[in-house]
Amino acid sequence: MRISSILFYVLSYTLLPLHSLTAKEPIPTPADDPIVGSIEPYLFRQILKNKNLEDSIANHWRDPALQELVKKNGIQLFGGPMLGDVTSTSAKFWLRATHPCRITLEITEANSTNPSILSFNTKATETNDLTVVLEAKGLKPFTEYVANFSDDNGPAGRRENRFRTSPALGQKERFSVAFGGGARYNPPKERIWKTVADRHPHAF
Known part of the structure; x- marks a missing residue:
């Protein structure tokens, strides 16, 4: 009974007509949206509809049309910063730069009257798809911090990004x-x- 069922499904599958599958057109973000509205049409046209399934915005950053969009709309990052993997003494931030550059992360304690600055940096390159993960270490448990990012041209992304570390093991919060x-x-x-x-x- 089991073998006959398998044969039935195999035969049914082989007899089915072959059709190409197509997806619906993506719903565009409103053009006046300050985050992605101005750049999304470019991404749809140059990357989403590109036959190269491995294509990326990192392959287009030199395009004068894209550079003009970046300059005109004051785009400082193509993505992020996104916070994740927060422990009691560390936190990681993901972001995508608009061009190959060195990305710097500065961390300060939010409520300190004389905060020290912890600095971390790495490079965004075409090889890593202009994406980086910066890990801030040496933080205090369950403490609020402020994160700021910059690249070779100055501040990058939203300023004053607040986050709180996790409690330490056994710490009641x-x-x-x-x-x-x-x-x-x-x-x-x-x-x-x-x-x-x-x-x-x-x-x-």
Whole structure:
């Protein structure tokens, strides 16, 4: 019975007509959106519809048309910074630069009257797809910090990025974690992001 069932499915599959699969056209972000509205049409045209499935924005950063968009719209990063892997003494930040350069991360304690600056840096290159992961080490447990980023041209991305380290093992602290996913970035409709942000979760 089991063998006959397998044969049935195999024969059914081989007899099915072959059709190419196509996906729906992506829904564009509104053109007046300050984050990706100005650059998204370029990404759709040059990368998404490119026959090279391994293509990346790192292969196009020299394009004068893209450089003009970056300059005109004051784009300092193609992505990030995104915070993750936060421990009691460290945190990692992912970001994508607009060109090959050295990226510097500076960390200061948020509520200190005389904060010291911890500095970390690495290089964004075409080889690593203009993406980097910077790891801040030597932090204090369950302490609020401010992270700022810069490249060879000056500040990169949003300033004053606040985060809190995790409690140390055995340290009793009250914190919250938010869960979610799958929401598309569409500012007029995605009020959920503000709802989550207003609750100031320790992790998401």
